[in-house]
Amino acid sequence: MTAAPPDGWVPVEHRLFGFDRRRFRPALFVLGVALVLIYGTQALNAVIPWNDPTRAGDVLDLGDGATAVPPVGWQLEDGALVGAGNSGTSPTSSSITLAKAGAVIHLQGARFDGSASAFLDQVASVSDRTSAVSGQRTSYTTAAGLVGVVESESGPSGDGLRAAFKLATGTDADAAPALLVVVRTAPGQFERYRDQIDALLSSITPEAAR
Amino acid sequence: MSGAQLSAIEESGWGTPYRFVQLTNPAFWVYLIGVGAGAVGLFKFFAPAVGPYSAALTSGIVLFAIYLGPWLLLLRHHNRYTAQPGGLLATGFVWGGVAATFWIALPANDALLEVWSKVLGPATASDWGAGLTAPINEEWSKGLGLILLIGLAPRLVRSAYDGFIIGAYIGLGFQVFEDVLYVYNNATSTFGADQLSSTLSVFALRGVAGIVSHALFSAIFCAGVMWVLGRVPEDRKFGRGVLACLVAMFFHFSWDDAGALAGGVDWLAVVLPWLVLLPVELAVLFFVLRHAATTERGWTRALLEPEVAAGVVDADLLTAVSGLRRDRKRYRKHLGSRRRARHLIEAAGDLAHEIATARGEDTPRVQHARAELLRLREA
Numbered sequence: 001m002t003a004a005p006p007d008g009w010v011p012v013e014h015r016l017f018g019f020d021r022r023r024f025r026p027a028l029f030v031l032g033v034a035l036v037l038i039y040g041t042q043a044l045n046a047v048i049p050w051n052d053p054t055r056a057g058d059v060l061d062l063g064d065g066a067t068a069v070p071p072v073g074w075q076l077e078d079g080a081l082v083g084a085g086n087s088g089t090s091p092t093s094s095s096i097t098l099a100k101a102g103a104v105i106h107l108q109g110a111r112f113d114g115s116a117s118a119f120l121d122q123v124a125s126v127s128d129r130t131s132a133v134s135g136q137r138t139s140y141t142t143a144a145g146l147v148g149v150v151e152s153e154s155g156p157s158g159d160g161l162r163a164a165f166k167l168a169t170g171t172d173a174d175a176a177p178a179l180l181v182v183v184r185t186a187p188g189q190f191e192r193y194r195d196q197i198d199a200l201l202s203s204i205t206p207e208a209a210r
Numbered sequence: 211m212s213g214a215q216l217s218a219i220e221e222s223g224w225g226t227p228y229r230f231v232q233l234t235n236p237a238f239w240v241y242l243i244g245v246g247a248g249a250v251g252l253f254k255f256f257a258p259a260v261g262p263y264s265a266a267l268t269s270g271i272v273l274f275a276i277y278l279g280p281w282l283l284l285l286r287h288h289n290r291y292t293a294q295p296g297g298l299l300a301t302g303f304v305w306g307g308v309a310a311t312f313w314i315a316l317p318a319n320d321a322l323l324e325v326w327s328k329v330l331g332p333a334t335a336s337d338w339g340a341g342l343t344a345p346i347n348e349e350w351s352k353g354l355g356l357i358l359l360i361g362l363a364p365r366l367v368r369s370a371y372d373g374f375i376i377g378a379y380i381g382l383g384f385q386v387f388e389d390v391l392y393v394y395n396n397a398t399s400t401f402g403a404d405q406l407s408s409t410l411s412v413f414a415l416r417g418v419a420g421i422v423s424h425a426l427f428s429a430i431f432c433a434g435v436m437w438v439l440g441r442v443p444e445d446r447k448f449g450r451g452v453l454a455c456l457v458a459m460f461f462h463f464s465w466d467d468a469g470a471l472a473g474g475v476d477w478l479a480v481v482l483p484w485l486v487l488l489p490v491e492l493a494v495l496f497f498v499l500r501h502a503a504t505t506e507r508g509w510t511r512a513l514l515e516p517e518v519a520a521g522v523v524d525a526d527l528l529t530a531v532s533g534l535r536r537d538r539k540r541y542r543k544h545l546g547s548r549r550r551a552r553h554l555i556e557a558a559g560d561l562a563h564e565i566a567t568a569r570g571e572d573t574p575r576v577q578h579a580r581a582e583l584l585r586l587r588e589a
Binding site for chain 1: 229232233234235236237239240243244262263313314317318321322324325327328329331332333334336337346347350351354357358360361364398399400401402403469470474
């Protein structure tokens with residue numbers, strides 16, 4: 001009876017550059033499928049263009065009846081429109097992303113007990129803003145009467161602003177869900193979109209005001 | 211040694227030692243690439259959490275590490291026939307937690323979710339995207355770990371039961387690491403406010419949902435992969451294997467998209483996952499487990515049959531140790547002692563494994579296992 005070969009011994013007829021070529025099949029299969037999953041999906045994503053522009057009359061669903069009106073002609077990359085299917089959007093987890101040329105607007109709902117200003121402080125406490133210079137924080141009142149806070153920021157990678165609102169007015173405001181609006185634009189582009197951003201902020205409406 | 215015994219020893223690979231470091235094996239290097247790239251991805255993902263989200267991250271790691279304990283005990287209990295080496299199972303667990311999650315699934319999911327958003331529109335993608343993405347990227351990324359383990363331990367990974375057990379470990383690794391990822395994501399959704407409470411809510415939800423999550427999906431999927439590959443002749447069942455893989459993917463889809471499947475009806479969104487999907491998935495899991503174990507049970511029987519003739523094992527014990535749950539239950543009733551039945555079944559299992567490890571030789575370990583069984587029978 002032949003003794004079992006020592007650990008790791010590969011018979012000469014199975015060697016290829018010192019490797020055991022009987023094990024190439026599973027190894028290459030795994031490597032191939034993994035690369036297809038990782039890079040194939042990314043390549044597919046890269047070749048499919050965005051084609052979901054916002055149209056006149058569109059209304060963004062912020063959950064539980066809260067809404068905002070997006071600027072026309074921006075790509076809706078993430079988020080739901082009012083009346084567009086069963087979005088199940090919650091005001092404490094809503095996420096909407098609008099993009100156009102060098103500008104991105106992101107609206108993010110969150111649970112937060114406290115004022116809009118305290119919420120913006122909380123956001124700032126976990127954000128890396130070392131590369132940006134912040135402007136003065138100011139109050140902002142929407143057309144529906146929501147009182148929020150806004151601060152602009154500017155850095156080498158571009159300009160933008162952060163705005164925070166509580167989705168209720170009066171005494172209910174502190175316990176209501178919070179909404180963060182973050183705008184980022186390429187350097188020198190912010191002024192171009194200022195009116196559209198202002199209109200979007202002004203259009204934010206809580207459920208009670210509908 | 212009988213022909214059936216010899217065949218069982220050859221086919222099962224029981225007792226074959228497992229060695230992780232295999233420098234001449236390409237599968238070893240692909241494993242290192244996957245886990246290495248996954249570790250880099252993991253570091254990049256969690257690095258921003260250190261500092262602002264460290265309370266959530268630390269409590270999440272501690273809670274889910276504790277949560278892992280009962281799972282490992284449960285899987286050890288079900289690893290009754292093959293007794294796969296701990297090193298092999300740990301290799302699968304790490305693949306599931308690091309490579310499958312952070313090397314493959316995370317970037318692939320991001321890209322595919324965006325594809326759905328572009329093709330179906332953001333609202334539809336929000337409803338259905340998770341269920342259309344995860345069953346493809348995640349079940350395959352975990353299944354690849356099983357293929358690599360076949361390359362690393364071809365004699366040890368043979369039957370559908372091996373696939374079932376190893377798949378459960380790979381899935382458990384994926385599940386626990388993903389749970390910590392969810393803890394971090396949930397803390398970021400509130401911008402770090404009240405992090406401990408955020409972690410506890412994720413722990414409660416994901417902990418309960420974990421009963422029918424990645425470990426279950428992967429156990430079924432990987433049993434299916436082994437049936438497709440048919441690495442022992444009697445275990446090649448191509449149609450059944452494909453069906454098992456598709457069922458695992460469907461379960462993953464239905465769990466991820468339960469809200470959309472409920473069509474916006476709130477009570478249905480609660481009832482569907484917990485009162486419909488959960489019992490169906492557990493029933494299918496045990497159905498697959500039962501069928502996956504058929505080959506292993508045959509090997510156990512073949513290894514111990516000569517011991518019946520020698521009077522070491524009696525017919526009832528042979529049926530119990532190589533049988534199903536109902537056979538073990540019947541044996542317990544027959545003996546009238548749960549404890550004694552458990553000891554005898556475990557001792558008979560030990561003897562089968564020692565015979566396989568000794569490749570049929572009458573080594574001191576085989577003699578000891580036999581003596582132990584006789585001692586217990588006479589007690």
